[in-house]
Amino acid sequence: MWQKLTFVCLFFIVHSCYAQQYLFERYTPKDGLVNNRTRFFFQDSRGRLYISTFGGLSVYDGSRFINYTTENGLAASLVNDIVEMGEDSFWIVPNANALHCLVHGTIRNITTADNFYPVINQILRCSDGYLYAISDDGLFRYENNRFARVLTGDSTAIKADHNFLQAVQVDRKLILLNDPYLGAFPHNAALLVYDLDTHKLIISANDQRFYYLVKSPANDILVTTSEGVRVIDKEALKEGSIVTARLPPPYQAANDLHAGYFYFDRSAALWLSTEDGIIKLDTSGEKEVFNVSTGLPPGYTSGIFQDKENNVWFANDRNGIIKIASRQVLHYTQPKPDFTANDLYTDAGSDSLWLYDGARHEILLVKGERQQLFHGLGPLPGKGHIFIGKRSYLVSDNHLFALHFLPGGLFSLSLLHTDTASLEGYGCFDHRGNLVIVTNRMLLWSGGRMLQYPLRAMSDQAGIDKQNRIWTITRSNALTVFGLFPTDTGATLRVLADYLKVLPVMSPRCIAIDNEGRVWVGTRDHGLYCLFFDGLRLLSYKHLTASNGLSENFVNYLQCDPDNTVWACTPGGLDRIRPRNGGFAIDDITHTNDDYQSIYRILPAAKGVHWALVKGGYMKIGSPPVEKNSYQPHLLFSQVLSGNDLVETTDKTLRLPYDHNAIAFSIGVTSFINETETRYSYLLEGSNNLNWSTPSDRSAINLVNLAPGRYTLRVKAQFLTGDYPDLTAAYPFVILPPWWQTWWFRTAAATALAAILLLLIRFYIRRKLLVQRIALENKQAIEKERTRIATDMHDDLGAGLSRIKFLSETIGIKKQQHLPFEEEISGIRRYSHEMIDKMGEIVWALNERNDSLSDLLSYTRSYAAEYLLQAGIRCQVDIPADSPSCFVSGEFRRNVYLTIKEALHNIVKHAQAEQVSIRMTITHPDRTLIITITDDGIGFDPNTIRPFCNGLSNMQRRIGDLGGSLRILREQGTTIELSVPL
Structure with a gap:
């Protein structure tokens, strides 16, 4: 809470005896106010206080000042008027050709239809439903989003229609005041009346200078003039003339006052600001004055305002804003010159106050405005406590004296008792008028006798309950209850209860x-x-400390009123504790008024008044006002900052990106009574902490490193004084997740992941199927190869072996018949060579070391040359010099080789050729093997092919299996061209 400088204002009333002082609080730039030179006040519907200064606009929410200057968007530092247009929406009128709106804490410019703005001093909403601008440039009506000039067409009116400073409306008439310091037609300061119905203008005809206008609660128009305060005659106004008259009672005292500003509060009291100070005239005619000589800060008061809680504020042109802290608390230095009050006494049934000056041996009786001074006779003690009741006493050191008041303003003392210990503890009267004093013993003066009972240690104060039982507690923590019982010899003290070991240690x-x-x-x-008791049985206790609102934790004197109000005196202030809603409300009387002086003792007087002895004087605490205020303050989120950026406090849910997760909230309660006694706590829903924070006077909440999510900040304001019930408010906001944590990204990511998983599964299955297919194909290839090998062996070797077997059997038969069998032996030899060659071909096709194209071409060339040479045919074989060493399968080699072999076999067998040319080429880039076999034989006629001959068909099939083609050309022999892709 802001620190406040307190000024004690001497509140002067016609009084012959002593000066009383009201307590004031002052708010300056040290407390956050934008400028010391202030002008006027405005309070909005939610209770915030707006202060216009010469350096900008300040908004006070009960916790802090939020300031607006030209750096925040104001066209000028001087603000002339504020108009509330809606909830949290205001028109701000600067002293410039501009107009602003303040919406949710942000200043914006208002754009009119024609971009025209007069220099407006006041905006007034009149009964015809229009807004009127009172301006330096004249009178304007706001309609159709523009300022339309009023009072046009009349030459006299045109001359007078400028430099308007202020206006009020009464009975469909607008009372206008020219600026008295700028000069106007027809004289220095003119008063004008504009009729809202007839649109006619009346101008005052006298030479008075007018300074300020105000409308009274009785609907009269009062005006300050150079002659004093006057009232405008309504009857003369109806006749078309402006006539002023002197004020009737109860405000007649203002007739001769030269005030520059005045104000009516809710009780119809008239406050006037003069060069000599502030004067208040209430409806009873009583006059109160606040001026520099009595402590009011110097400077002229340009604005007086009573807020919704009935606090009265002053706008000072030199010393900020000033609030009357408490109208019920008055401070008195000393009642009269050379008199220093060392002790005081009063009781709840009397309006008399007794003050004792031990050094001067004088007692002063104060009753209302009357005082009576008593001088002591004889040798008297220099200090002590006085007790004034049915009998009067003075206690000093270890002596008890009877106090006797004598005629002629004198008093004397007679010794009643001398004790072995000092009687410095605070005494009191019981319900029978007996004087109770505590030291290290319980002492009771009754019937001319001193009754005594020893205590375990020193005691400082005794208390009396409704049953007239005497309670005391020693510094050693021993609580004892005594009763007074009659005996044959008078009376005696008896212990009714003793609480030695059941209390907390509390000094x-x-x-x-x-x-x-x-x-x-x-x-x-x-x-x-x-401590809570059932009779004399201790039940429980409640502990209150400075954290609960006490001015401090050292309490040196207690006083309880009949209404159960407890007053606690401390070395630093005075606290009032009252039962409230099952608990206790603590009102820090002095600290909230910035008065930090020691309070020694407080006693109740009649009519709810209390008198307290303080350092350097004494205080009067009046009874609180009877009228109840229906005002309920608001708990506001005054400012919300995301990082260093101001966030508009709208009703919409705040949405922030994930990297703006540090938020600062400034909260305030629009109560200006004892602001320091408000405690704040908060709970952030959506976080892991489900507990409310410890109540404190800190009204700023900083949330940092918030994870993305939806939150609601709930705040609570508690009033230690118990003036209002607890207030709560909530602010929802959302920290958006980063894009990679958004639902759409997660959905897309999940979808993509699912797709990738499906693709991986599909790839895995396809790969597995491919592996299985390859394995199956390999198996099939192996089976096929086995089948082919078996077929080849069956076809090539089986036939030869069968022939050999047949020839062998033939030889055996011919040998038995003694026939020649050389021919069969030659056949066996020939078939054996063929079988060996075919076996070599099969092995060559199966050998992996021959799986290259160069091996195929070399093997084929070797075979062709050797075979044709054996047949007596010349052979020319051309192969590429740089044939690639690419891989070719055994099937490829075998099919190509067998196709060439079949072709050569047909040439040898049928072509009758003498020469064969074989050309092998490889084309690029399609990598195709082309083998051309050309002979010079008799040619080839496909029509002469014998039925069931499979040679050509086998050649076509073998090349087709390799994806190639076979062509046979008949031109001067036969050309066979086979083309196979590598």
Whole structure:
């Protein structure tokens, strides 16, 4: 909470005895106000206070000032008027040719239809439904999003229609005031009346200078003039003339006051700002003055304002803004010159206040405005405590004196008792008028006798309950209850209860008992304890400390009123504790008024008044006002910052990107009574912490490193004074996830992942199937190769072996018949050679070392040359010199080789050729093997092919299996061309 400088203003009333001082709070730029030179106040529907200054606009929410200057968008630092247009929407009128709106804490420019803006001093909403602009440039009506000039067409009106400073409306008439310091037609400061119905203008005809206008609660128009405060005659106004008259009661005291500004509060009291200070005239005619000589800060008061809680504020042109902190608390330095009050006494049934000056041996009786001074006779002690009741006493050191008031303003003392210990503890009267004093013993003066009972240690104060039982607690933490019982010899003290070991350790210093039987104990360092009893049986206790609102934890004196209000005096202030809603509300009387002085003792007087002895004087605490204020403050999110960027506090859910996850909230409560006694706590829904924060006076909440998600910040304001119930508010916001954590990305990623998984599964299955197919194909190839090998062996070797077997059997038969068998032996030899050659071909086709194209071409060339040479045919074989060493399968080699072999076999057998040319080429880039076999034989006629001859068909099939083609050309022999892709 902002630190405040307190100024004590001497509140002067016609009084012959002593000066009373009101407590003031002052707010300056040290507290956050934008500028010390202030002009006027405005309070919106939610309770925020707007202060116009010469350096900008300040908005006070009860916790902090939020400031707007030209750096925030104002066209000029001087703001002339503020108009509330809707919820959290305001028109801000600068002293410039411009117009602004303040929406959700952000300044924006208002654009009119014609971009025309007069220099407006005031905007007034009149009963005809229009907004009127009171401006330096004249009177304007706002309609159709433009400012339309009023009072045109009349030459006199045109001359007078400028430099308007202020206006008020009454009875369909607009009372206008020219600026008294700029000069206007027809004289220095003219008063004009504009009729909203007839649109006619009336101009004052006298030479008075007019300064300010105000409308009274009785609907009269008061105006400050150079002669004093006057009222405008309504009857004369109806007749078309402006006539002023002197004020009637109760405000007649203002007739001769020269005020520059005045104001009516809700109680119809008239406040006037003059060069000599501020004067208040209430409806009873009582006059109160606030001026520099009595402590009001210097400077002229240009604005007076009563807020919704009835606090009164002053706008000072030199010292910021000033609030009357408490109208019920008055501070008195000393009642009269050379008199220093060392002690005071009063009681709830009297309006008399007794003050004792031990050094001067004087007692002063104050009753209302009347004082009576008593001088002491004889040798008197230099200090002590006075007790004024049915009998009067003075206690000093270890002596008890009877106090006797004598005629002629004198008093004397008579010694009643001398004790072995100092009687410095605070005493009191019981319900029978007996004087109770505590030291290290319980002492009771009754019937001319001193009754005594020893205590375990030193005690500082005693308390009396409704049953007239006496309670005391020693510094050793021993709580004892005494009763006074009659005996044959008079009376005696008896212990009714003793609580030695059941209390918390609390270093007691004072005690009081309320009407509900609760025992209050003030301590040295541990605050205040409230002990709950059922009769004399201790049930429980409640502990209150500075964290609960006490001015400090050292309580040196307690006083309880009949209404159960407990007053706690501390070395740093005065606290008032009242039962509220099952708990206790603590009102820090002095600290909230920035008064940090020691309070020694407080006693109740009649009519709810309390008198307190303080350092350097005494205080009067009046009874709180009877009228109840229906105002309920608002708990506001005044500012929200995302990083360093201001966020508009709209009702929409705030949505922030993931990298803007640090948010600062400034909250405030629009209550200006005891602002320091408001405690704030918060709960962030959506986080892992489900507990409310510890209440504190910090109204700023900083949230950092928030994870993406949906949140609701709930805040609570608690009023330690109990003036209002707890307030709560909520602010929802969303931290958006990064794009890689969004639902659409996750959906797309999941879809892509599923697709990839499906593709992987498909690839795996296809690969597995491919492997299985390859294995199957390999198996099939092996089976095929086996079948082919078996077929070849059956076809090529089986036939030869059969022939050999047949020839062998033939030889055996011919040998038995003694026939020649050389021919069969030659056949066996020939077939054996053929079988060996075919076996070599089969082995060559199966050998992996021959799986290259060069091996195929070399083997084929060798075979062709050798075979044709054996047949007596010349052979020419051409193969590429740089034939590639590419891989060719055994099937490829075998089919190509057998096709060439078949072709050569046909040439040898049928062509009758003498020469054969074989040409082998490889084409690029299609990599095709082309083998051309040309002979010079008799040619080939396909029509002469014998039925069931399979040679040519086998050649076509072998080349077709390799994806190639076979052509046979008959030109001067036969040309066979086979083309096979590698």
